[in-house]
Amino acid sequence: MNSAIVRNLLVRGMLAGLAAGLLALVVSYFLGEPSVDAAIAFEEAHAHGGEHGEELVSRTMQSTAGLSTGVLVYGVAFGGIAALAYCFALGRIGRFGPRASALLLAAAGLIAVFLVPFLKYPAQPPAVGDPDTVGQRTALYFLMVVLSVLLAVATVILGKRLVPRLGNWNATLAAGAFFVLVVGFAYAFLPSYNNVPEHFPAAVLWEFRLAALAVQVTLWTAFGLVFGVLAERVLAPRTAAPGEPAGQAAPVPH
Structure with missing residues (x-):
């Protein structure tokens, strides 16, 4: 192109x-x-104490x-x-x-x-959300975005390589299962936050x-x-x- x-x-x-x-x-x-x-x-x-910070922008x-x-x-x-x-x-x-x-x-x-x-x-x-954890939560969120995007690219590459061996349908299912499995591992190992009052x-x-x-x-x-x-x-x-x-x-x- x-x-x-x-x-x-x-x-x-x-x-x-x-x-x-x-x-x-x-x-x-x-x-x-x-x-x-x-x-x-x-x-x-x-x-x-009913105190509010100064509102810089209405x-x-x-x-x-x-x-x-x-x-x-x-x-x-x-x-x-x-x-x-x-x-x-x-x-x-x-x-x-x-x-x-x-x-x-x-x-x-x-x-x-x-x-x-x-x-x-x-x-x-x-x-x-706890204000003291904002930086950490933001970093983890963007880490999850990067991991998800890289994993999506890897899934497409894997699916294309499996097509000659498994056919389009089975290759798509196998690649999709790979994506779900790795995302599940990421969910399990990355820390979670439950800061709802x-x-x-x-x-x-x-x-x-x-x-x-x-x-x-x-x-x-x-x-x-x-x-x-x-x-x-x-x-x-x-x-x-x-x-x-x-x-x-x-x-x-x-």
Whole structure:
């Protein structure tokens, strides 16, 4: 794949990430913010001595401009990285078209980058978690992300090598079992944290984590659908016009 195509896919990946970020922003605002507000109210009600730290940024600013900036910037960066991963994976994961490849990449990314780490270290709203362990919990979460991504790559490589010996179906099952087994070992050996305050509302915690899951599912799904369409315009042959030979490749835009 030449550099012009990679550049075009990178730009389209960032645009797809921006579009996915807009949808994720809507989901985050309507599903996530109410549980964040409830968690903050709990934290303030149970603050020692009724004292609260000085609020440097208002809650209104955090839930509007701050949330929008964070989600959209993340969407653009996420889209660019995913597009580069798409360029690397294209043709190496099977004979799939641009749209199918984008959706497969999105599904794999959702599982490896978010779902596997999330099941071990789920998202926590304000007032949940010991402040003294924030650094350690953050490091462990990103370690789980790195392990999951590397394991996903190893699983794909293993599956491809097993195909000549076992066939597509059995090779896929064997590689999937390998992935689940190693993830299970990681879950068992990495430390866990249960720092939920005794009287913290279980419904708020549940709603917050469901909202975090909904945001990521929206982000990855929207990216896969939008980027698949945009990538197809770069990679797939255009329909031949009258008088032109069929199957002529579409020119790469600059």
